[in-house]
Amino acid sequence: MQQIPVVVLSGFLGSGKTTLLNHLLRSARGTRIGVMVNDFGSIEIDAMTVAGQVGSTVSLGNGCLCCAVDASELDTYLETLTRPSSRLDVIVIEASGLAEPRELVRMILASDNERVVYGGLVQVVDAAEFDTTRARHPETDRHLAIADLVVVNKADRVDPDELRRVHTAVAELADRAAVIDAAYGRVDPELLFDRAARSDDDRGPRQLTFEDLDDLYAVEDHHPHAAYETVSFTAAEPMHPRRLLDFLDSRPEGLYRIKGFVDFGDADPANRYGVHAVGRFLRFYPEPWPRGEQRLTQLVLIGSGTDGEALHKALDGCRVTGPQDAPEEHSMWGVLRYVPERPEQEQPEG
Numbered sequence: 132m133q134q135i136p137v138v139v140l141s142g143f144l145g146s147g148k149t150t151l152l153n154h155l156l157r158s159a160r161g162t163r164i165g166v167m168v169n170d171f172g173s174i175e176i177d178a179m180t181v182a183g184q185v186g187s188t189v190s191l192g193n194g195c196l197c198c199a200v201d202a203s204e205l206d207t208y209l210e211t212l213t214r215p216s217s218r219l220d221v222i223v224i225e226a227s228g229l230a231e232p233r234e235l236v237r238m239i240l241a242s243d244n245e246r247v248v249y250g251g252l253v254q255v256v257d258a259a260e261f262d263t264t265r266a267r268h269p270e271t272d273r274h275l276a277i278a279d280l281v282v283v284n285k286a287d288r289v290d291p292d293e294l295r296r297v298h299t300a301v302a303e304l305a306d307r308a309a310v311i312d313a314a315y316g317r318v319d320p321e322l323l324f325d326r327a328a329r330s331d332d333d334r335g336p337r338q339l340t341f342e343d344l345d346d347l348y349a350v351e352d353h354h355p356h357a358a359y360e361t362v363s364f365t366a367a368e369p370m371h372p373r374r375l376l377d378f379l380d381s382r383p384e385g386l387y388r389i390k391g392f393v394d395f396g397d398a399d400p401a402n403r404y405g406v407h408a409v410g411r412f413l414r415f416y417p418e419p420w421p422r423g424e425q426r427l428t429q430l431v432l433i434g435s436g437t438d439g440e441a442l443h444k445a446l447d448g449c450r451v452t453g454p455q456d457a458p459e460e461h462s463m464w465g466v467l468r469y470v471p472e473r474p475e476q477e478q479p480e481g
């Protein structure tokens with residue numbers, strides 16, 4: 132069964148959550164995003180051409196769905212949004228400025244909906260108001276401590292030294308979460324979720340879109356994109372579960388995002404393992420190998436300040452080199468620790 136990651140977006144009033152969400156919607160590029168917000172008012176629906184409205188759900192022209200919810204309705208809306216007919220790739224829930232993100236996260240983790248999988252907590256921080264917010268809302272520290280990705284927003288409002296100071300303070304509070312600076316919420320959507328590969332993405336010349344504009348601006352104002360490094364890794368040999376886990380457990384700071392599929396060979400010949408890591412959040416999703424699919428490990432790593440060559444080398448070292456290197460018994464245990472506890476996932480469908 133295709134599961135849909137549900138990402139929680141939280142942050143104090145005015146920190147820039149809606150701005151970030153609008154940026155994600157604009158740069159979706161074929162990824163169908165479902166968003167849940169507390170009110171539609173601030174979503175730039177006009178810019179997208181509303182394709183239809185049913186009750187409190189708005190279907191956006193770019194394939195995204197948007198609905199306004201309060202927490203008591205969460206399950207109902209998740210049910211609607213995760214219907215196969217919605218064909219969504221990811222759902223982002225914007226927590227209202229005062230909501231406890233922990234509650235929302237707990238509700239998603241506790242959801243009975245089998246199509247839902249928790250995709251991590253993104254916390255938006257206003258760089259210019261950080262100290263004030265902390266003084267007024269001591270719970271800020273707690274929110275940061277459970278975040279998987281922290282966006283230090285409004286980088287344009289502070290000078291570089293101050294930005295560095297806030298970044299460092301946030302990183303300390305955020306434990307192992309990835310911390311990135313941004314202006315106007317312009318973060319790479321890939322940090323939050325996988326972009327769907329759609330065949331109709333690149334069909335020859337087309338009109339300039341908002342996405343293109345975003346790209347143009349990206350070059351001009353050096354938005355955080357530019358500093359990212361992407362490493363692609365492919366291996367025909369199976370990966371050694373323990374060595375791969377060692378690598379993942381000690382992954383360098385700055386490696387924000389890992390995604391792809393892993394072949395563990397004889398350690399689990401039936402399944403391939405989808406990997407999804409955002410910041411310190413790591414999950415494996417076993418699923419039966421599609422019939423006829425070539426058994427490869429294919430990973431994409433996105434980071435900043437990382438050493439691409441070293442990452443490649445480390446992953447190379449995780450390959451099983453021959454029969455003498457066969458994984459020991461129980462070596463999958465480490466991997467299974469990161470598989471969500473859903474018994475139905477452990478059995479192939481049907």
Ligand SMILES: Nc1nc2c(ncn2[C@@H]2O[C@H](COP(=O)(O)OP(=O)(O)OP(=O)(O)O)[C@@H](O)[C@H]2O)c(=O)[nH]1
Nearest residue numbers: 143144145146147148149150228284285314315316
């Ligand atoms: N200078 C500057 N302003 C920003 C940035 N990001 C957002 N803003 C502005 O900050 C204000 C609040 O942004 P929103 O995106 O509405 O913040 P929010 O967190 O959704 O706010 P609530 O819905 O009230 O919780 C708006 O006027 C934005 O235009 C930024 O990076 N720099």
